Amino acid sequence: MVTGPNSGTFGSSRMHRLSDAVETSPTTDPLPNDEAEQPQSTRETAAKINRHEKGDLLTKDQHTWVDTQGTVSVAAQIAADKRMTIAREISAAIKRAVASHASIKLATSLQLLKRELARGHDILEHLKSEQDYLSIIVLAELALGETDWKQLSKDRLMLIKKVIEIGESQKVITYDDYNHAFRLLNAQGYLAGPVLDTVDDCNTIADE
Amino acid sequence: MPDPFLTPWMIATRSQMNKTNTFFADTTVVYYRLHSHTLLQEAVKQAVANGDVVLNNFVRGEYIRGYVAGLIELFTVIQAEKSVSDGFHVFNAESSKRPRKLANALQSTTVRFKGFEGSEDIKKTLRRLGEYIRTTLMKFDAAFPTRVRDPLGCDIGVMSFPQETYSEDQILDFYKELETTRDDPACDQCSFRKNQIDNLTAANIDLYSPAQQKMHASHKGYVSQAESIDKAVRSPKSEPTCWYCDRLGDTIIALSAPKDTIILTGDGQSFPVLAEILRKSLHLLPSLQTLREQRDAPG
Numbered sequence: 001m002v003t004g005p006n007s008g009t010f011g012s013s014r015m016h017r018l019s020d021a022v023e024t025s026p027t028t029d030p031l032p033n034d035e036a037e038q039p040q041s042t043r044e045t046a047a048k049i050n051r052h053e054k055g056d057l058l059t060k061d062q063h064t065w066v067d068t069q070g071t072v073s074v075a076a077q078i079a080a081d082k083r084m085t086i087a088r089e090i091s092a093a094i095k096r097a098v099a100s101h102a103s104i105k106l107a108t109s110l111q112l113l114k115r116e117l118a119r120g121h122d123i124l125e126h127l128k129s130e131q132d133y134l135s136i137i138v139l140a141e142l143a144l145g146e147t148d149w150k151q152l153s154k155d156r157l158m159l160i161k162k163v164i165e166i167g168e169s170q171k172v173i174t175y176d177d178y179n180h181a182f183r184l185l186n187a188q189g190y191l192a193g194p195v196l197d198t199v200d201d202c203n204t205i206a207d208e
Numbered sequence: 209m210p211d212p213f214l215t216p217w218m219i220a221t222r223s224q225m226n227k228t229n230t231f232f233a234d235t236t237v238v239y240y241r242l243h244s245h246t247l248l249q250e251a252v253k254q255a256v257a258n259g260d261v262v263l264n265n266f267v268r269g270e271y272i273r274g275y276v277a278g279l280i281e282l283f284t285v286i287q288a289e290k291s292v293s294d295g296f297h298v299f300n301a302e303s304s305k306r307p308r309k310l311a312n313a314l315q316s317t318t319v320r321f322k323g324f325e326g327s328e329d330i331k332k333t334l335r336r337l338g339e340y341i342r343t344t345l346m347k348f349d350a351a352f353p354t355r356v357r358d359p360l361g362c363d364i365g366v367m368s369f370p371q372e373t374y375s376e377d378q379i380l381d382f383y384k385e386l387e388t389t390r391d392d393p394a395c396d397q398c399s400f401r402k403n404q405i406d407n408l409t410a411a412n413i414d415l416y417s418p419a420q421q422k423m424h425a426s427h428k429g430y431v432s433q434a435e436s437i438d439k440a441v442r443s444p445k446s447e448p449t450c451w452y453c454d455r456l457g458d459t460i461i462a463l464s465a466p467k468d469t470i471i472l473t474g475d476g477q478s479f480p481v482l483a484e485i486l487r488k489s490l491h492l493l494p495s496l497q498t499l500r501e502q503r504d505a506p507g
Binding site: 114115117118121125131132134135138139141142145175179182183186187191192 | 242320323324325326329331332335336339340343346347350371372373374375
C-alpha cells in the first residue's frame with residue numbers, strides 16, 4: 001500500500017490537534033466534523049482545500065495503452081517492450097555498480113549508469129504511454145544526483161535498482177508506480193540534493 | 209556557561225522545551241530542513257527532538273511564492289534562451305536580488321542540474337527540472353505533514369500539482385494559477401488585519417510604533433516589518449493584496465502562531481523582537497556560521 005500525505009494515511013499517528021487550531025494540510029486535511037461549529041474563515045479555508053484537492057484525488061494516467069475493450073493496444077505493447085529493454089539495461093548497469101562498490105571501478109560503473117539513465121530520455125520521451133516510467137528514471141537520476149561517488153552507499157544503489165526494476169516486467173506503468181517510487185526514495189532522504197556550502201546569514205540579514 | 213543563542217525571553221522557554229512541545233515553524237525552518245547545509249538540518253532535528261513541528265498554509269504559500277515560483281522561472285528562462293547554460297547564467301544573475309536563503313537554495317539547484325549527464329540537452333534538463341519542480345511540494349508535504357489553521361486563508365498555500373502523468377503544462381498551469389491568485393487574491397487578509405488590530409489593541413500591545421522601532425533599531429528585519437505594518441494599518445484598501453504578504457511574512461507568521469506553540473525560526477533579525485512584543489515563545493536556531501565555529505572549535 002502506498003502511504004503518504006496524499007493517501008490520507010501518512011502521519012496519522014502524528015496527528016496533532018491544537019486547542020485553537022484546525023489542521024489544514026492541503027493533502028491530508030478532512031473537513032471539520034461539524035462545520036457549523038467552525039468559524040467562517042475556517043470553513044472557507046477547508047472549502048478551498050477541498051476544492052484544490054478534488055483534482056488531486058483523481059489520479060490520472062495520460063495513457064493510450066488501454067482501448068475501450070480494456071486490452072493493451074499494439075502501439076502501447078511495442079512501447080512497453082522498448083521500456084522493458086531499457087529498464088533491464090539500466091538495472092544491469094546498477095548491478096555492475098553495486099558489484100564494484102567500494103572499489104575504484106565504481107567511478108566507471110556510475111558513469112555508465114548515468115549514461116544509461118540519460119539514454120532512457122532519448123528512448124522514452126516520445127512514447128506517450130511510458131511517461132510515468134520516464135518520471136521514475138528522472139527520480140533515479142535525482143537520487144543519484146551528483147553525490148560524491150566515494151560516498152554513495154550500496155543501500156542507495158539497491159533502492160534505485162528496486163524502483164527501476166518496476167519497468168522490467170510490468171505491462172503498464174502508472175502514476176501510482178511513480179508515486180510509490182517517489183515515496184520509497186524520499187523516505188530514505190535520497191531525493192534531497194546537496195547544497196552549496198555558502199554562508200547562510202539568515203540571522204544577519206533581513207528575511208523576506 | 210550561558211547558551212549564546214538564548215536571550216532572556218528564550219531562557220524562559222527552555223523549561224517548557226523539556227516537555228513535549230509543539231513548534232510552529234517559519235519559512236526559514238523549511239529551507240533549513242529541505243535545502244540547507246547538513247549542520248542546519250541537524251540543528252532543526254535537535255531543536256524539535258522532544259516535540260512536534262507544525263506550520264500553516266501561509267508558510268507553505270511563502271515557500272511556493274519563493275522557491276517553487278523561482279524554479280518555474282528558471283524553467284521558462286531555459287526555454288526562452290534556448291540554451292541550458294545561458295538560462296542558468298541569466299537566472300543566477302537575477303537570483304542575487306532575492307533574499308539570501310532563497311537565492312542559496314535556487315543556486316544550489318542550478319548547480320545540481322548542471323551536474324547531470326547530458327545536461328546541455330535542453331529537453332533532458334527541462335524534463336528533469338520539471339519533474340523536480342513537481343516533487344518539491346510532495347517533499348514539503350512529506351516533511352511537514354501537520355498543519356494548523358491559517359487564519360489568513362492564503363490561497364497560494366493550498367496550491368498543489370495534479371497527481372497525474374507528467375506534462376510541461378502542469379508547470380505552466382501552476383504558474384498561471386499562482387499569478388491569477390496574486391492578481392486577485394480571495395483570501396481573508398482584510399478580516400485577518402482587522403482581527404489582529406482589535407486583538408493587539410485589546411491586549412495593549414504596541415507592535416510597530418516609532419518608539420518600538422527606535423527601541424529595536426538594531427534588528428533591521430523587525431524595523432522593516434514595522435514600517436510595512438504601519439503602511440498596512442493605514443491602508444485604505446478594502447481588497448486583499450499579495451503585496452503586503454510579500455513584505456509582512458514574518459509578522460503574519462508570528463501573529464498566526466497558536467498561543468500554545470513555540471515559534472521555531474532561523475531568522476534572528478525580526479522574530480526575536482516580534483515574539484517578545486507579542487509575548488510568544490520562541491526558539492531561534494543558530495546561524496550556519498555559528499554552527500561551523502562550534503563544529504570546528506578545538507576540543
